[in-house]
Amino acid sequence: MIKRKRTLSRRSFIIRGAAAGGAALLGGCDQLSQSPSFRDMLNRAEGLTEWAQRLVLSQRSMAREYAESDISVYFKPNGSTRVADPEYIRASQNGFVDWKLRISGLVERPGEFSLDELRRLPSRTQITRHDCVEGWSAIGKWKGAQLGPILQSVGLKPDARFIVFHCADKLSFFSNYYESIDLIDAFHPQTILAYEMNGAALPVPHGAPLRLRVERQLGYKHAKYIQHIEVVASYSDIGDGRGSYWADRGYEWYAGI
Amino acid sequence: MDSHQASHDSNGQHARTFVYRHPLTVRITHWVNALCLLVLLLSGLQIFNAHPALYFGETSDPGRAVLMMGAEQNADGGYSGVTQIGNYTFNTTGVLGLSRGPSGQLEERGFPSWLTLPSYRDLATGRRWHFFFAWGLVLNGLCYLIYAIWSGHARRDLAPTRHQLRHIRRSLREHLLLRFSADEQGRGYNVLQKLSYLAVIFGLLPLAVLTGLTMSPALDAAFPFLLDIFGGRQSARMIHFLCALGITAFVIVHVGMVLASGLWNNMRAMITGRYSVPIRETADDQT
Incomplete structure (x- = not known):
């Protein structure tokens, strides 16, 4: 091995200084990223954005609606693509005929809806773009019952503020997926409980038998495998009190961007 | 650095004096902007790494990526980092597609850990940094724009004069030779500086903000024309990436010119406002 003369020229001094400074900067940023008070400060931007x-x-x-010809050939099923719960598996093998959506909480008339009953409610079909928080987008056609009329039919109590969707899937071992939206999004005309995708029954990887479409927010808000609306x-x-599975894990509850 | 600068002077040693070059608002907004851009670049690359590919149009159809980074398995069982641009594929092992993470292990990732914030893979935290400092960039930029227009800074200091535009070729040649004439070293910005500052302030930065906003499903509902202007959400994402690349290129040249034309004098001017210039005998006003 050739032994190189070690001189600290000005150039190498600057390069090494910049490298050391950069490493310290990045290390410092990692520490800041984990500091609760600094995170609290960064998180304030979410309120401003909302x-x-x-x-x-x-x-x-309204979120833009597209033509049939724009529908993506491949629409990636993300997050959970199946459900391990035995009761869910039994229901899915049965075509969800005995499956029921439960509505509870601050409503005048709590109750249950079968898939057939949901299909008879006012529906909406929309071809929209799904924007994943990861950065990709796909266009799909969704048909489902509008959430607003359902909530009107069960009657919201005066202190009702959020609609929580409890789901059958578990992305982590201990916690079921859940999401929540406020009444502004709940009563938006494009907010539907979708039971059809691209003209067929909602496939299991996309959240059968029922998933939320809340078109003005990112993909993770569109809860799949909905069992219970509270x-x-x-x-x-x-959960951990932040309003959604992913909000409990550092993502924004308001996912408008 | 001052003597280095004077050596470029045609008349040798000059008596020097200080001019007040940068007003306080410009100095403050300059440094806030620099901090915001650094954080936005590094956190932006963290966000990019969650889906390290770019596309034309509204959607990200597999197989239609314009740019894509990833790791591929070789015949010998090892892995290499691959960057695909259009029909061309490059081996970028160690930097793009496959590089050592914060723990020293090789991992599949678009940009390497020393270019992302945080250094480890954490999209949620990268987004938190990005949107906080995006608000910082926008609010700081608005303060600057209001000041620049209201005070006349934009018209007086940034708009090139007709005389400057006529002699743009000479200025270009001097820059390429890193030789700055006494006049150009002086009180105001030279024509290339003015044009590049204008392009960044009124071109690249607003374009980066607008394409960033176009990626928001909420703002696309409020302002659907954004999608038409940029040709779809994925096109907007690609333009956003190219803006970041352009701004980074500008900053590299900018810092290079600061080093070449006198680091301490420039730094002092952007911190205290005072810039050292040779005393001129003739009282001709600046170009």
Whole structure:
């Protein structure tokens, strides 16, 4: 091996200094990333984003709807693509004929809806773009019951603020997936409980028999395998208290961007 | 560095004096902007790594990526990092597609850990950093724009004069030779500086913000024309990436020019506002 003369030229001094400075900077940023108070500061941007987006969005602002020819050939099923729960498996083998959606919480008339009953409710069909938080997008056609009329039919109590979706799938060993939206999104015309995708019954990897479509937010808000809808005044007692499976894991509860 | 600078001077040693070059608002917004851009670049690459591919149009159809990074298994069982741009594939092992993570293990990742924030894979935290500092960039940029227009800074200091535009070739040649004439070293910005600052302030940065906003499903509902302007959400994502690349290229050249034209004098000017210039005998006002 050739022994190279070690001189600390100005150039190598600057390069080494920049490398050391860069490493310290990145290390410092990793530490900041894990500091609870610094994270609290970063998280404040979410409130500002929600406020600003709600300022420019009206109840009539609709997510763009596309043509049949725009429907993606491949639509990636993300997150859970199957459910391990034996009761769910039995129901899916039966075509979900005995399956029931339960609605409870701050409603005047709690109850259950079969898939057939949901199909007879006012429905909406929409071809929309699904934007995953990871960065990819796919276009699909969804048909489902509008959530607003369902909530009107069960009657919301005056202190109802959030609609929580409890799901059959588990992404981690201990916790079932769950999501929540506020009443602004719940009563938006494009917010539907979808039971059809691309003209066929909703496939299991995409959340059969029922998934949420909340078109003005990112993909993880579109809860799959919905079993139970709970109307609450606050979601602080559910999961880790941040309103959704992914919000409990550091993502934004308001996923408008 | 000052003597180095003076050596470029045609008349040898000059008596020097200080001019007040950068107003306080420009100095503050400059450094806030620099911090925001650094965080936005590194956290943006963390976000990019969650799906390290770019596409034209609305959707990200598999097989139609314009750019894609990933790891591929070789015949000998090992892995290499691969970057595909259009029909061309490059082996980018160690940097793009496959590189050592924070733990020292080789892992499949778009950009390497020393270019992402956090260094380890964490999309949620990368997004938190990105959107906090995106608000910082926008609010700071608005303060700057209001000041620049209201105070006349944009018109006085940034708009090139007709005389400068006529002599743009000479300025270009001097820059390529890293030789700055006494006049160009002086009080105002030269024509290439002005044009590149204008392009970044009124071109690249607003374009980066708008394409970033186009990736928001909520804002696409509020302002559907954004999708038409940029040709779809995935096109907007690609333009956003190219803007980041362009801004990074600008910063590299900018820092290079700062080093070449006098690091300490430039730094002092952007911190205290005071910039050292040779005393001129003739009282001709700046170009």
